[in-house]
Each structure stands twice: as C-alpha cells, then as structure tokens.
Amino acid sequence: xxxxxxxxxxxxxxxxxxxxxxxxxxxxxxxxxxxxxxxxxxxxxxxxxxxxxxxxxxxxxxxxxxxxxxxxxxxxxxxxxxxxxxxxxxxxxxxxxxxxxxxxxxxxxxxxxxxxxxxxxxxxxxxxxxxxxxxxxxxxxxxxxxxxxxxxxxxxxxxxxxxxxxxxxxxxxxxxxxxxxxxxxxxxxxxxxxxxxxxxxxxxxxxxxxxxxxxxxxxxxxxxxxxxxxxxxxxxxxxxxxxxxxxxxxxxxxxxxxxxxxxxxxxxxxxxxxxxxxxxxxxxxxxxxxxxxxxxxxxxxxxxxxxxxxxxxxxxxxxxxxxxxxxxxxxxxxxxxxxxxxxxxxxxxxxxxxxxxxxxxxxxxxxxxxxxxxxxxxxxxxxxxxxxxxxxxxxxxxxxxxxxxxxxxxxxxxxxxxxxxxxxxxxxxxxxxxxxxxxxxxxxxxxxxxxxxxxxxxxxxxxxxxxxxxxxxxxxxxxxxxxxxxxxxxxxxxxxxxxxxxxxxxxxxxxxxxxxxxxxxxxxxxxxxxxxxxxxxxxxxxxxxxxxxxxxxxxxxxxxxxxxxxxxxxxxxxxxxxxxxxxxxxxxxxxxxxxxxxxxxxxxxxxxx
Ligand code: HGA
Numbered sequence: 295x296x297x298x299x300x301x302x303x304x305x306x307x308x309x310x311x312x313x314x315x316x317x318x319x320x321x322x323x324x325x326x327x328x329x330x331x332x333x334x335x336x337x338x339x340x341x342x343x344x345x346x347x348x349x350x351x352x353x354x355x356x357x358x359x360x361x362x363x364x365x366x367x368x369x370x371x372x373x374x375x376x377x378x379x380x381x382x383x384x385x386x387x388x389x390x391x392x393x394x395x396x397x398x399x400x401x402x403x404x405x406x407x408x409x410x411x412x413x414x415x416x417x418x419x420x421x422x423x424x425x426x427x428x429x430x431x432x433x434x435x436x437x438x439x440x441x442x443x444x445x446x447x448x449x450x451x452x453x454x455x456x457x458x459x460x461x462x463x464x465x466x467x468x469x470x471x472x473x474x475x476x477x478x479x480x481x482x483x484x485x486x487x488x489x490x491x492x493x494x495x496x497x498x499x500x501x502x503x504x505x506x507x508x509x510x511x512x513x514x515x516x517x518x519x520x521x522x523x524x525x526x527x528x529x530x531x532x533x534x535x536x537x538x539x540x541x542x543x544x545x546x547x548x549x550x551x552x553x554x555x556x557x558x559x560x561x562x563x564x565x566x567x568x569x570x571x572x573x574x575x576x577x578x579x580x581x582x583x584x585x586x587x588x589x590x591x592x593x594x595x596x597x598x599x600x601x602x603x604x605x606x607x608x609x610x611x612x613x614x615x616x617x618x619x620x621x622x623x624x625x626x627x628x629x630x631x632x633x634x635x636x637x638x639x640x641x642x643x644x645x646x647x648x649x650x651x652x653x654x655x656x657x658x659x660x661x662x663x664x665x666x667x668x669x670x671x672x673x674x675x676x677x678x679x680x681x682x683x684x685x686x687x688x689x690x691x692x693x694x695x696x697x698x699x700x701x702x703x704x705x706x707x708x709x710x711x712x713x714x715x716x717x718x719x720x721x722x723x724x725x726x727x728x729x730x731x732x733x734x735x736x737x738x739x740x741x742x743x744x745x746x747x748x749x750x751x752x753x754x755x756x757x758x759x760x761x762x763x764x765x766x767x768x769x770x771x772x773x774x775x776x777x778x779x780x781x782x783x784x785x786x787x788x789x790x791x792x793x794x795x796x797x798x799x800x801x802x803x804x805x806x807x808x809x810x811x812x813x814x815x816x817x818x819x820x821x822x823x824x825x826x827x828x829x830x831x832x833x834x835x836x837x838x839x840x841x842x843x844x845x846x847x848x849x850x851x852x853x854x855x856x857x858x859x860x861x862x863x864x865x866x867x868x869x870x871x872x873x874x875x876x877x878x879x880x881x882x883x884x885x886x887x888x889x890x891x892x893x894x895x896x897x898x899x900x901x902x903x
Contacts, residue, residue: 303481314490322897323366324374332359372416384427394450547693577682603772645674731863753881777875817843
C-alpha cells in the first residue's frame with residue numbers, strides 16, 4: 295500500500311523523491327511527506343492530500359540535500375493529517391518512513407514514554423523512530439540500532455531510516471511489506487515498488503523477509519535475521535519505463551481496459567505449444583503434482599476472489615475434482631478442513647496481499663500437498679513462497695480498480711484447470727476446445743471494446759442512482775459480483791450482485807422504478823432460467839440493462855436496454871462479459887466526477903491486514 299522512496303546520491307534528491315512518489319500515487323494515499331539531510335540537519339515537509347501539495351510546498355521552500363526519504367501514507371493508525379504523515383522523527387536525529395502496521399505499538403509506546411520520549415502523532419510508526427533512537431544510544435551504529443529495534447517489533451513493516459550523524463547511508467528493513475533497492479551510477483535508491491525508480495535505474499534487488507540492509511551511494515550490505523551478511527545480485531528489470539504514463543487516455547483505468555487484448559496475448563505467449571497446455575508452464579514439479587491432485591483449495595481477496603469463484607465452476611465441470619474457494623482473511627483465522635492430496639492456490643495481482651500471504655503460510659503448516667500462485671509480479675512474496683507459479687503478464691496495473699490483472703488471472707486459471715483436467719482424463723477433443731476458446735480471447739475482447747460508446751450512453755442512466763443490482767447465473771455469477779464491485783469501488787454507487795435464482799428469496803423486495811438491474815446473460819443452457827428471473831424484475835418496474843449474446847432473443851423495449859457481446863465459447867464467456875461491465879463502471883464514475891484511478895479510502899496492493 296502507499297509508497298516509500300529514498301535516495302543516497304551526489305546530487306540533490308528532492309525532485310527524484312517527488313517523482314518517485316508521483317509514480318506511486320496510483321496506489322491510493324491520503325498524505326505525503328519528505329525528509330532530507332543537509333549539512334547534518336534533517337529538514338522535513340509534509341502535506342495532507344496529494345503529492346502536488348507537497349511539491350508545491352517544495353517549490354516555495356526547496357530542500358537541498360543528497361540523502362532523503364519520502365512517503366505517501368494510507369492511514370491505518372491515526373486520521374489522515376499533516377501531523378500523522380510520514381516521515382516521523384525522533385528528536386532532530388532520526389527520520390523514518392514505514393509501510394505496514396506495528397501491532398505492539400501501544401506497549402512499546404508506554405515503555406518509550408517512561409524513558410522520556412514524547413509522542414506527537416497518533417500513528418504506530420512513531421514508535422519505530424523513538425525505538426531506534428533508544429537503541430542507538432547503546433550501539434552508536436545505525437545498522438545495529440535498527441537490527442535491534444526491529445527484533446522488538448510485532449506486525450508488518452517496510453521501513454527506511456535516516457540519521458543525521460550518518461549522512462551518507464540509509465538503513466532499510468523488510469518484514470511483510472515489500473522494499474526494493476535500485477542501483478544507479480554512484481548513487482543508490484530504495485522504494486516500495488520498482489515503478490517509483492524506473493526514471494533513475496533499471497538495476498533492482500528485492501529485500502527478502504526479515505532482512506535489514508545498509509545502503510550507501512556505492513554499497514549495499516544485506517543481513518538476514520541471524521545478522522549474517524547475504525550475497526545477492528541486482529537484476530535488470532523488464533518493466534517498461536512508460537508503464538506509469540496514461541498515453542492517450544484520460545485515466546489509467548481506461549488505458550488498462552484497452553490493454554487487455556494485448557495483456558492476454560502476452561499472458562498466452564509461449565504457453566500453448568502444438569495446441570497443448572503443458573504442465574511445465576506452472577513449474578518443474580507441476581506434472582507430478584497434477585497427476586496426484588484430488589482436491590483444490592483457492593484463497594484470495596477482492597477481485598482475485600471473484601477469479602477464484604469462476605475457477606471453481608471450471609474446475610468441477612472440467613477436471614471433476616472438488617474445488618473450495620475462500621476469502622483469505624476468513625480462511626486464515628478459522629479452523630478448516632484440509633483434504634487429502636489437495637493443491638492450495640493463491641491469486642493476487644501484487645503477490646504481496648497480506649491476508650493471502652498469511653493464508654499460504656498457514657496452508658503450509660496444515661499439510662497441503664503443494665501450493666501454486668497466480669500472480670502478476672515476479673519475485674513477489676507469494677511467488678517465492680509457493681511451489682508452483684503462473685505469472686500473468688498484465689504489465690504494471692496502475693488503476694486501483696483491477697481490470698487487466700483480473701482477466702489475465704482468469705486466462706491463466708483456465709489454462710491451469712485445462713491442464714489439470716488433462717491429467718484427470720479430459721478427452722483430447724475437449725482439451726482442443728478449451729485451447730481454441732483461450733486463443734480467441736484477445737480477439738473477442740477487442741470486439742467487446744467496440745461497444746464503448748453505447749455503454750457510455752447507458753452510463754448516463756446510472757449517474758443519479760444510489761443503488762443497483764447485478765444478476766448472473768453459473769460462472770457468470772462471479773462476473774456479476776465483479777461488475778458490482780467495480781461500480782461501487784469507483785462510482786460509490788451501492789451495487790450488489792446476486793445469483794439470479796436468489797432474487798425471490800429476498801432482494802426482489804428492493805425492486806422499483808428507481809432500481810437499475812444489470813444482467814449478465816450469455817447464450818447458454820441457463821438462459822431460459824435467467825429470462826424468467828428477468829421477467830420477475832420487469833413485472834415490478836425494475837430497469838433492466840442486459841448484456842447478451844449477439845443473437846440472443848432480447849429486444850430493446852421500455853425498461854429493457856440491451857448491449858450485445860460476441861463470445862463464441864461458453865467456457866471463456868466470463869472473461870469476455872467482464873469487459874462491458876468494466877466500461878460501464880468507468881463511464882458512470884467519469885460522469886459522476888469521482889477519482890477513477892484513486893478511489894477514496896482504497897489502496898492498491900493491500901499489504902496490511
Ligand atoms: N501504520 C502506518 C503506516 C500505514 C501505511 O502503510 N501507510 O503507508 C500509519 O498509519 O501511518
């Protein structure tokens with residue numbers, strides 16, 4: 295969540311830090327701040343609101359200096375305010391930026407207060423600054439002070455520490471919140487995401503869990519939890535420099551919606567060989583695992599959870615093995631049954647989603663046969679800690695509301711199910727049908743995007759509404775859920791999704807002339823059932839917006855508007871029908887004038903519980 299940027303250089307770093315924060319703005323945040331060391335003096339500026347407020351303040355009073363740290367905060371402890379914004383300081387000596395949550399902050403705060411430290415913010419982060427100051431009294435060495443301090447922290451942190459007596463170094467520490475070091479020529483940078491540093495370097499090294507490192511202009515010394523020095527090389531990044539640009543689009547979300555044919559094509563590239571999905575694409579041990587697997591448990595959050603739900607429908611119909619799906623924050627805190635020979639699957643765009651990662655760690659203790667992650671970020675914690683991985687190649691996703699990450703996840707998950715199904719005896723012709731359908735996805739998405747201007751007109755009808763319902767059946771039910779989530783996330787209209795057969799069990803009571811009802815209605819064996827549910831709605835005055843196959847028997851009439859979607863294959867229809875729903879929520883949000891790419895209260899990559 296939010297962002298950290300730091301630099302040790304030979305030139306003034308304020309501008310580099312601010313540009314880094316700008317590139318992380320997409321993650322969602324409420325305040326921003328920077329601290330820079332100049333002539334052994336720490337100077338700090340913080341602002342509530344956007345990075346622009348901070349950069350305007352720095353234009354008026356520039357902060358010179360070649361060592362500095364900066365942060366965009368998404369408040370977890372203490373309201374969004376200037377006083378709670380990072381960096382936090384102890385005296386005039388130490389400055390700290392932190393992502394994560396220190397769970398034992400209250401206890402530490404009491405101890406530190408008795409030692410005379412004064413707390414000015416309501417954050418958990420401020421204890422880190424004072425704790426390091428206290429440890430520094432003993433060690434007189436910044437690295438050792440940080441190593442000793444982090445041992446006392448419970449919870450999650452990615453933190454960068456600066457000290458006025460050590461002007462040419464930063465100490466970084468990671469546990470539960472990602473941190474990357476970037477190497478320049480005679481200068482070094484740190485950040486919570488490499489995207490922040492792409493204008494200044496392409497050489498990156500990710501810290502591993504529990505590591506603490508000393509970063510100077512020319513050196514990087516990494517220590518593991520036993521304080522042993524670790525050797526690891528920087529690697530060249532393949533992420534594109536312009537990943538942070540909107541191109542011709544007004545918002546990142548629209549850019550990313552339109553990138554989907556390309557991101558799916560690149561996710562498929564090299565993964566279907568001679569018309570077959572081979573197990574190797576999931577990892578070297580995949581073949582023997584897929585031969586043995588008898589059950590699947592999927593755990594995920596938010597949009598990724600919807601991808602998991604679609605996978606359940608695919609898995610039980612194609613591979614004929616049981617598939618359970620659960621929200622990660624629930625799974626991790628309950629006693630659950632572990633089936634024999636079960637594969638544990640996690641899905642996460644960032645690979646750092648705190649609840650999903652905790653669920654994976656729990657699953658390992660519970661004795662699952664193996665683990666597999668579907669993830670968009672190579673080298674992320676989920677990828678490193680899973681036995682098998684399928685990397686989606688969506689590219690950097692900037693919009694907080696996930697679009698291309700979701701559809702590439704679905705494409706990857708369908709390949710996974712297809713491959714497992716093959717090991718469970720799916721016929722060759724059925725396998726060929728799946729491959730054929732998968733290969734058509736980029737083309738069919740392109741076609742769906744052509745409905746943009748029609749959907750933009752429909753969006754007008756939603757802009758004054760406060761509530762809406764989304765209906766689907768079968769594997770389109772999770773797509774209705776995803777459509778509803780997208781609408782509430784970015785337009786703030788209350789949207790609920792129901793399996794259409796559930797209507798009469800309660801939600802029908804909500805229907806009146808004011809209620810728009812979005813129906814995901816591909817032509818499949820459930821269509822007749824769905825039509826009956828739609829009649830129930832019409833009879834009560836509800837306004838229907840039907841996303842239907844090009845020759846499905848629906849016609850435009852009073853109270854019914856129809857958007858045609860071309861999807862030739864039932865199996866991939868959930869992916870194709872996602873597109874018009876993304877466009878709908880996008881246009882409603884634009885008409886309402888909300889902050890499409892950074893919706894209020896939300897953050898990308900949820901690395902806190
Ligand atoms: N818990 C800290 C940091 C939250 C976060 O990750 N922000 O970036 C706070 O509330 O300030």
